[in-house]
Amino acid sequence: MKKKKPTIKDIAREAGVSTSTVSRVINNNYPVHDATRRKVEEVISKRRFQPNYFARGMISNKTRTVGVLVPSLINVFFPVVVTSIENYLKSHGFTLFLCDTEASEKEERAYIHRLIEKNVEGIICLDPSTPNILSGFYEKMSGETPLVLVNAYNEGVKCNFVLNNQKRGTMEALEYLAGLGHTNIALLRGSKSYSSALKEEYYLSFMGKKSFPIREENIITIPSGNDLETVQHSMKKVHERLLEPHPPTAILACNDWMAVGARNAVKKLHKTVPCHLSLIGFDNTIIAELCEPKLSSVTLNMEDLGRVASELLLEIIEKPSFVPQRRYLPTSLVHRESCAPLKE
Amino acid sequence: MKKKKPTIKDIAREAGVSTSTVSRVINNNYPVHDATRRKVEEVISKRRFQPNYFARGMISNKTRTVGVLVPSLINVFFPVVVTSIENYLKSHGFTLFLCDTEASEKEERAYIHRLIEKNVEGIICLDPSTPNILSGFYEKMSGETPLVLVNAYNEGVKCNFVLNNQKRGTMEALEYLAGLGHTNIALLRGSKSYSSALKEEYYLSFMGKKSFPIREENIITIPSGNDLETVQHSMKKVHERLLEPHPPTAILACNDWMAVGARNAVKKLHKTVPCHLSLIGFDNTIIAELCEPKLSSVTLNMEDLGRVASELLLEIIEKPSFVPQRRYLPTSLVHRESCAPLKE
DNA sequence: CTGAAAGCGCTAACAG
């Protein structure tokens, strides 16, 4: 025998006022006599009354709710960004739907539909899949619901973006290696990753500008990924490369997991980082700190990424007529212990 | 000039039927003529009609929504559990609110209220704070909303729990160390952690049973935590301990971060794990795999934890009369490279 | 099989 939840009507009756007065007390948006107010509040707390979410929503059409899509939470990177988003949004009264798309384009779309159906006031999508961007899917839906895309393919797309200026960090890392005397530098990248493609472009342009020898074998490609498996792949490929002629004396890895794999490869040859090979990772995750030796890594400023994405989203929510824009965040090299001057 | 979203009324008018018929088509719960149905469906998809979430909720009172509370996402542990929950719940049509309490009791309560206000159908709380349990807060609210508490203090509390049988794993780890000849074993624990307290209890009982010397200094206590800071604290304290008389030859750490700190301490003394000290971590996070040497660690079967918690929650949601119950998950030692026989 | 009509619980004019 469960007691039915009290409604505003019950409260009104018990307090001897009309429902509108109760409503006014709840919302505190119109003048109410102090005595009346007190009386109503008393009944409210006595009956543990909570206004019905749906009835309110029906009128305000507000959910104070935001959806966040991530390709994965098991990679030390996104949890930091999500936390940053969560904390920011929380302080603005929003609660967050977490959606793990498992990097599937289909899941991505399915989740977006679910979120819209649930009347979220906005959506942030981390690393959205390129096909969904190219197909116009996001462009279309961003007309219906405030949307921010983070670190995504963005050429000619009319959506709001927050992007890392990958170029700056990549160049800084490469310059640094060059400054240490390295000319035979390899790039370790993921096969189908947009950001890896970007980095390769910068790498090539850098090597060209410096007139360093560009060797095809020095672009080491492994399956895209951000987990333990990536470490394995990377270790295998780097190990092979190190056994070939003209082994690189320095490697720039497109994420920290790859860098760890590279370190393992070096170790397998009974050599060490940074004595025999200088190594720089990307993303500056905790892995870089945990690694032995500690890994120099290009930071993406993940907290900022989350914060800026949240800020942008809130702006769009406030002002839906917002003109799509791109916000760029800097990247820069964090120095640790994995690089050393080239030995003659 | 934004076109207003179409309502069921618009669809009805355009399809030349009544709103009830449209409703029946949408819900597919009453017979409708095939021709009529087709006509209605056509209009629906043409107008891209989506039934109003609130209006529906007002009647069904269902949100297909679940809240998950975590003390943190930046610790390699909870993301795995959350992912497991998310994946399970997703397949049952639920979407998940993620709430980062930052391990604050107050935030915990605030979030719970927010979630209830949003009409979630259930709540899973990972590592809830003990005070909130002891105060009866959770016991009371679990009467109103289906609730599952994971890895929490649970004596005499009438809530649904999913718990790791910490004893089994702890004992297995200690037995293993003893089998390698270690008798001077230290425990590295967090100061205010419930699970650390549990482990200390088992540790003491084990040492007693084996008649191994119990040294007060061998219970090394550092501030509770699950992050980089924990590594620092742990390294410092272990380093100190290693310099005292009768340094331990093996350490059981209450989580993997602590274990890494211990390894660093050993390294700082120009010694190595496992040659000079055997080391076992707890939680079996990726850190254990990433660590050099790879860390033997007691696994909490995090995926199972998430799955079982979700299963339990769904059962309660289906059958609210459910009698509060406790589900225990086993823990066991995962062997890697951080332990070795005691040298004479 | 289909339509009319009565709400669900709340807010927001509008009238006092």
Next chain:
DNA sequence: CTGTTAGCGCTTTCAG
């Protein structure tokens, strides 16, 4: 300052 009332968009009897 307060009460009356008309919906918000949908589902669900109840009659046909």
